[in-house]
Amino acid sequence: MDWLRAWMMPPQGSEFAKEIDFIYMALFWLSVVLFFMIAIPSVYFAWRYRYKPGRVTPHQTHNTTLEVLWSVLPLILCIGIFFWGLNGWMKYAVAPGEAMEISVTAKQWLWQFEYPDGSRTINDIHVPVNKPVKFTMTSEDVLHDFFVPDMRVKHDIIPGRYTQVWFTPNVLGEHNFTCAEYCGKDHSGMKGKLTVDNDADFAKWMETGGTEWEDYFNGKDPKKTPADWGKITYERVGCNSCHTVDGSKSKGPSWKGVFGSMVELNNGTSVLADENYIRESMMNPQAKVVKGFDPIMPTFQGLLKPNQANGLVAYIESLK
Amino acid sequence: MEPAVTSGARIGDRPRPKKNYLNETKGFKSWALTVDHKRIGIMYLVGTLFAFLLGGIFALLVRLTLLTPAHKLFGLQVTAETYNRFFTLHGAIMVFLFIIPSIPGSLTNFVLPLMLGAKDVAFPRLNLASLYLWIVGAIMAITSMIVGAVDTGWTFYTPYSTTTSGTVTLMTAAVFVLGFSSIFTGLNFIATVHKLRAPGMGWFDMPLFVWGMYSTAVIQVLATPVLGITLVLLMLERVFQIGIFDSRIGGDPVLFQHFFWFYSHPAVYIMILPGMAIISELIPTFSRKTIFGYRAIAYASVSLALVSFIVWGHHMFVAGQSQLATVVFSALTFLVAIPSGVKVFNWLTTMYQGNISLETPMLYAISFLMLFAIGGLTGIFLGTLSTDVHLTDTYFVVAHFHYVMMGSTVTAFIGGLHYWWPKMTGRMPSEKWGRIAAVLWFIGFNATFLPQFILGSRGMPRRYYNYLDQFQPLHAFSTVGSWIIGLSLFMTAAYLLASLRKPADAPDNPWGGTTMEWQTSSPPITHNFEDQPVLEHEPYDYRPKAVAH
Numbered sequence: 001m002d003w004l005r006a007w008m009m010p011p012q013g014s015e016f017a018k019e020i021d022f023i024y025m026a027l028f029w030l031s032v033v034l035f036f037m038i039a040i041p042s043v044y045f046a047w048r049y050r051y052k053p054g055r056v057t058p059h060q061t062h063n064t065t066l067e068v069l070w071s072v073l074p075l076i077l078c079i080g081i082f083f084w085g086l087n088g089w090m091k092y093a094v095a096p097g098e099a100m101e102i103s104v105t106a107k108q109w110l111w112q113f114e115y116p117d118g119s120r121t122i123n124d125i126h127v128p129v130n131k132p133v134k135f136t137m138t139s140e141d142v143l144h145d146f147f148v149p150d151m152r153v154k155h156d157i158i159p160g161r162y163t164q165v166w167f168t169p170n171v172l173g174e175h176n177f178t179c180a181e182y183c184g185k186d187h188s189g190m191k192g193k194l195t196v197d198n199d200a201d202f203a204k205w206m207e208t209g210g211t212e213w214e215d216y217f218n219g220k221d222p223k224k225t226p227a228d229w230g231k232i233t234y235e236r237v238g239c240n241s242c243h244t245v246d247g248s249k250s251k252g253p254s255w256k257g258v259f260g261s262m263v264e265l266n267n268g269t270s271v272l273a274d275e276n277y278i279r280e281s282m283m284n285p286q287a288k289v290v291k292g293f294d295p296i297m298p299t300f301q302g303l304l305k306p307n308q309a310n311g312l313v314a315y316i317e318s319l320k
Numbered sequence: 321m322e323p324a325v326t327s328g329a330r331i332g333d334r335p336r337p338k339k340n341y342l343n344e345t346k347g348f349k350s351w352a353l354t355v356d357h358k359r360i361g362i363m364y365l366v367g368t369l370f371a372f373l374l375g376g377i378f379a380l381l382v383r384l385t386l387l388t389p390a391h392k393l394f395g396l397q398v399t400a401e402t403y404n405r406f407f408t409l410h411g412a413i414m415v416f417l418f419i420i421p422s423i424p425g426s427l428t429n430f431v432l433p434l435m436l437g438a439k440d441v442a443f444p445r446l447n448l449a450s451l452y453l454w455i456v457g458a459i460m461a462i463t464s465m466i467v468g469a470v471d472t473g474w475t476f477y478t479p480y481s482t483t484t485s486g487t488v489t490l491m492t493a494a495v496f497v498l499g500f501s502s503i504f505t506g507l508n509f510i511a512t513v514h515k516l517r518a519p520g521m522g523w524f525d526m527p528l529f530v531w532g533m534y535s536t537a538v539i540q541v542l543a544t545p546v547l548g549i550t551l552v553l554l555m556l557e558r559v560f561q562i563g564i565f566d567s568r569i570g571g572d573p574v575l576f577q578h579f580f581w582f583y584s585h586p587a588v589y590i591m592i593l594p595g596m597a598i599i600s601e602l603i604p605t606f607s608r609k610t611i612f613g614y615r616a617i618a619y620a621s622v623s624l625a626l627v628s629f630i631v632w633g634h635h636m637f638v639a640g641q642s643q644l645a646t647v648v649f650s651a652l653t654f655l656v657a658i659p660s661g662v663k664v665f666n667w668l669t670t671m672y673q674g675n676i677s678l679e680t681p682m683l684y685a686i687s688f689l690m691l692f693a694i695g696g697l698t699g700i701f702l703g704t705l706s707t708d709v710h711l712t713d714t715y716f717v718v719a720h721f722h723y724v725m726m727g728s729t730v731t732a733f734i735g736g737l738h739y740w741w742p743k744m745t746g747r748m749p750s751e752k753w754g755r756i757a758a759v760l761w762f763i764g765f766n767a768t769f770l771p772q773f774i775l776g777s778r779g780m781p782r783r784y785y786n787y788l789d790q791f792q793p794l795h796a797f798s799t800v801g802s803w804i805i806g807l808s809l810f811m812t813a814a815y816l817l818a819s820l821r822k823p824a825d826a827p828d829n830p831w832g833g834t835t836m837e838w839q840t841s842s843p844p845i846t847h848n849f850e851d852q853p854v855l856e857h858e859p860y861d862y863r864p865k866a867v868a869h
Contacts, residue, residue: 010779024707024777031697038693041668042686049607051677057609058673059863067616070665071658078654081704086647088706093643142480143573145638145713149779152710155638158574159479160567163640176788180713180781182473184480185400188784 013150013175014167019088020152092153095166099134106137106144106157109186110238119206120303122237123192126210127169128202134166145181148194156181169196186241209305217307230315233308242297245319252297253290259317264291278313340843355444356846357429360451362744364425367454371417376809378410383802386795389786403785404471411474416495417458419725420587423594424505425454427736428533430744432509434837434844435527437518437853442511446504453501460494473783478565478576482557489558492551499544506540509533518836520855524618527835527859528611531618532597535625539586547583574640581632589628591725593621595732596663599688602735603667605833606682607674610860613666620659627656637708646705653703660696664689680754684735687762688728695723698773716776719769727765734812739831741816746824746843753815757808764804771798834860
């Protein structure tokens with residue numbers, strides 16, 4: 001019956017996921033049995049005891065044995081299920097001491113991660129396989145929630161406090177994570193990718209940000225240009241939550257047709273939107289604010305790897 | 321007074337009174353200033369059903385937006401902000417304008433005094449005040465939608481609700497007013513049950529409907545004030561930035577959740593207990609058999625009401641409450657399964673060896689048994705700590721609460737509406753269309769919400785405008801289900817309204833019920849009974865008169 005579990009549950013990213021799935025399926029089958037114990041009589045009795053004029057029904061007011069049985073037996077069942085759930089939850093609730101700690105700052109509507117060595121990423125994290133990792137999380141604005149379906153963990157993220165989740169991934173590959181506490185307009189866009197690497201790939205990623213961008217910059221694959229990599233970065237690090245590429249207005253100026261144009265700033269001056277302007281806008285966004293927009297863009301200094309910044313410049317240039 | 325009915329008997333051979341509560345006085349003022357619980361009940365019915373329609377339209381809009389990832393509604397692009405308003409307004413209208421006030425305000429208002437053999441409720445003018453508070457609250461809520469709308473979710477969690485733009489303050493003020501409507505209704509019913517029972521009717525002679533509504537009333541009176549205060553704090557925070565929920569100045573956003581759920585968990589029992597109360601009437605009547613385990617059902621109703629106050633933290637297992645609290649709340653939550661189970665087993669045993677006919681109300685009652693079973697059983701997944709971590713804030717929760725609030729309470733409401741329709745209007749609704757609508761309801765409801773359990777367990781969060789492609793087939797299936805629900809409800813509205821064009825010739829007791837409302841005419845005279853009725857038999861006594869003790 002594993003196909004049923006596989007259909008109803010996400011892929012299993014950890015041993016803990018397997019344990020949760022086991023309880024889930026046990027409760028599922030228990031519910032199926034109990035459901036039919038209720039549904040079958042309700043339909044069968046309606047047929048078996050269907051109306052006959054003049055029939056007199058027995059005056060059954062109570063049956064103490066039966067009533068005690070169906071109060072006590074469910075109670076025992078409930079107590080058992082409670083302890084079973086408690087057992088699994090206690091594992092989830094306390095991270096092991098040797099877990100690698102990743103700091104999470106959630107804000108509308110993107111994820112900022114910081115590793116123990118100080119490197120930072122947005123929306124895109126890698127962790128080594130078979131090693132416990134602990135996420136210590138806080139919010140910069142409203143409630144959020146870090147939900148990793150494949151690991152079966154989730155916890156709210158609260159401004160002014162730290163909360164935590166942890167897991168030990170045991171399969172290589174990619175997993176989604178997503179915000180699970182309603183946080184406004186782009187709540188359903190607030191997601192990211194968790195990649196579980198072997199030790200070697202993880203070490204390489206920590207150094208360079210991974211190898212995914214290489215084909216885009218070394219010309220090896222003619223179909224992959226730096227602008228393509230910029231488009232991927234645009235979506236992945238959350239530029240798209242404030243900047244459109246089709247000319248429509250959002251919290252920030254649209255990128256369509258910007259490159260090479262004269263941009264009017266809020267201090268009345270105009271400036272040419274060349275490569276330097278684009279870079280400065282990413283790293284020091286308050287230096288030049290476009291007229292008609294609020295100075296709300298956060299800085300991406302330290303949050304973008306060089307290849308990401310290069311890709312974004314190429315992408316913006318390509319948007320005529 | 322008529323004797324206890326035998327199975328299948330229909331009485332109504334008394335001459336039909338010419339004047340009844342509907343036609344005795346005419347004109348707008350005779351309705352607007354009435355203190356007759358039956359007229360107030362009818363006005364509540366009309367109002368809450370309009371709210372149901374409005375909330376339902378938002379539901380259809382939500383599901384239409386989720387039909388495809390393209391988010392186009394009749395050619396118009398639905399933005400995320402618009403979607404967030406759709407689901408917020410759907411929830412807020414359904415919870416505060418429909419489910420909480422509907423059964424108490426409409427069916428209970430109408431039937432409770434009749435069941436007790438009373439002339440009216442204990443405080444008729446307070447009853448009218450409840451209705452007007454509902455109307456004022458509804459106008460405020462609808463105004464807030466027109467002038468700006470709300471996008472916080474019906475739960476108004478801070479700090480989003482204290483900082484977002486939109487008409488949050490006006491909407492919470494509307495809910496504050498609606499809360500008083502609920503409190504006054506509860507107060508009224510408690511006093512009525514204590515003081516206005518017919519001679520000979522002790523507590524354990526009352527219909528179980530009354531026990532269910534009494535338990536509901538206790539919650540309404542004790543819990544709703546907490547919501548009121550919580551909403552006042554929310555408004556103060558929004559308008560004056562007092563900071564109770566603002567972590568930047570030492571407040572705690574999670575505190576709001578504790579306050580909110582301290583009311584809102586008991587509130588869901590304000591929703592389910594009336595539904596169960598109706599089922600306790602439908603099943604013995606259509607089985608023509610005495611209810612099995614009367615006392616157990618009565619005690620279960622009261623214990624559900626009391627236990628409902630000590631489990632609110634199960635909405636907050638991953639919200640940041642203490643680990644000890646989390647463990648305690650999970651343990652206590654399992655307690656509510658027992659009285660709920662007892663009721664279901666007792667209803668089933670009532671049907672056993674009964675003499676069952678499947679008129680429309682009974683079709684809804686049997687649907688209730690199955691849908692409530694699913695709703696209650698899926699609650700176990702959520703009360704269990706380790707599985708709840710995965711399932712909370714996903715579509716699994718959405719499916720669970722729709723199975724209990726809609727699949728159970730609304731199912732019972734429609735069944736009760738059909739059941740008491742002849743008493744309220746003097747007309748028999750069409751059995752043929754009633755049965756078709758009931759079957760469509762069952763199919764449509766399951767088609768809409770069963771897939772949502774799978775969406776949830778597979779990791780689809782709730783309140784999501786976008787979703788991964790893998791979820792699209794289940795979403796599409798669910799949306800089609802919502803159209804079947806819409807069709808069923810449209811059909812129900814149509815055949816009920818159509819019945820009003822027939823002459824008012826329904827019998828006093830078309831279904832052979834044993835409770836006192838069936839001892840008077842359909843519709844009743846203004847002061848309910850010609851003479852004070854006296855209780856002459858045990859509740860739900862279907863024994864033939866010759867064999868009675």
